[in-house]
Amino acid sequence: MEDSLGRRILTFVLGWGVALLLFFPIFWMALTSFKTEAEAVTAQLMFTPTLDSYREVLSRADYLGFALNSVVVSVGGTVLALLLAIPAAYSMAFHPTARTRSTLLWMLSTKMLPSVGVLVPIYLLFRSAGLLDTRSGLVIIYALMNLPIVVWMLFTFYKEVPREILEAGRMDGARTGGEVWFLLLPLTLPGVASTGLLSLILCWNEAFWSLNLTSSSAAPLTAFIASFSSPEGLFFAKLSAASTMAVAPILVFGWFSQRQLVRGLTFGAVK
């Protein structure tokens, strides 16, 4: 179908408009991080860039320690979620029972519950289990938090795999493990990868649980940002510098993996 010129202009304007709108806060944050605290509260665009805020932030807090925690809990949470979700999605996709659909819906429905609703019980459980302010604690909570989405995504990717390919594998002598390892995983690798990427990003950006369940030793970058937001009032330049440093790794990561992400999210053709 040939698009008219007017339509193309409209698409162009809308597309860029939405993109800029989404990008603007990040742009403003990065801009503010190079200002002095005095300039930061103004909206001026002309200023002499300075790295003072970065210096200040780095000297006051152990950025690398926070960053390492972020990497460990995000990767850990994602790996654990995938380990649990791959067999779950496999059995739901290829050996469904009458209750599979409702189980999936129920899993998704847990995402609709506000996290704060279970904060107290989870906090108490973590305290008695000695998981407060530990990386393992965050890994567990992140894996559980992302599990419904990860299972759902894997389930839809697995659904695309023709059943007969796995049956052929079984006739060839594969047991369940062999089916998953030699056939299902290679066939759905783009899907599994994009699921993992999404989970990684969600873990990295998660703030509620990390702020409430950690204090120092296991605190990830979200806690690092938060530590610049209060005691002596708001210091926008330093806050921006901290935020920029916190989002930079995942932003760079997302930039390089966007191809994989898009491919995975539009994945379909197995044949």
Next chain:
Amino acid sequence: MATLTLRGLRKSFGTTEVIKGIDLDIAEREFVVFVGPSGCGKSTLLRMIAGLEPITAGELRIDDKRVNEVGPADRGLAMVFQSYALYPHMTVRQNMGFALRLARVPKAERDRKVNEASRILQLDPYLERRPKDLSGGQRQRVAIGRAIVRDPKVFLFDEPLSNLDAALRGQMRIELSRLHEELNATMIYVTHDQIEAMTMAEKIVVLRAGEIEQVGSPLELYHHPINLFVAGFIGSPRMNMLAVKVVATNPSGTEVELASGARLIVPSSGGARVGDAVTLGIRPEALRPDPNGVLQGEVRLVEQLGGLTLLHVAAEGIDDMTVQIEGSNGTRMHQSVRLSVDTSACHLFDSSGLALAHLTRHPLLAA
């Protein structure tokens, strides 16, 4: 090589029973074809033998060992699927060697077996390609190769040719028959195409609605169908069915009266009594244009196949009677014809559809 024994095999999905008690023996090196209309349960039966569908009741024995509870991986069977079900991420070589890799066969041995299968199936030029770079016929051969490499007890084929075009299908039929000869293997083949059944099978199992209608050699089924269903299903073009009335029974057969009043003596006998309404089945090749013929009708359509010609004749009591004659016959459309009937190739079926037994066996089957 193996024998298969099916005893009272049943399969239910929920409350619907789709396989209703199958008893069957399959001998070593036999080429058995399950044939029937879609929904008759033939594929389900094959999948039960494969182990892909659990058996609800009854017993399946391979080499006289009960295998009901044995998983597909351990039954030692190989299956060729309708959709080929090749592994898209593997090359042809890897596809064919997958079973051996799972069985931890050393690489040298694996390569030898794959090369051997590839030689039989002429797949050598394609060994390093992926399935998506192959044509339908080549994919089919890879799927067969994957089965051959395993040296299975029994080969199972689930409508393997139905995705191929007509020319290729004809060619593959010959290749499969040759393969059966060369491998000396027990094969079970499922199809809805009675031509495939007739051309390849040593034993045909006609299924309908989850039950066996008749088991026999292709010619047995063709010349001695036990009921109307088998008679109508086996043979192409289809057998012509006419409603007739029994007027006399005598030692030389049963005399029937057609709608036109013409009478024929069919060399069959059975429980039919004078006055019974029965069905007369006439194979298209048992009819011949003949000025003194007992049937009369008008040619509605002529299908010239070259060597053969099919006439579609409207006669009293039947709107479309197929007549198969030599291609050199010049009968034209709208012409009025008289037809003689070779009554030795006719069949009578009683009101419940069961065949009245022929008085003599077909000469090819007499032994």
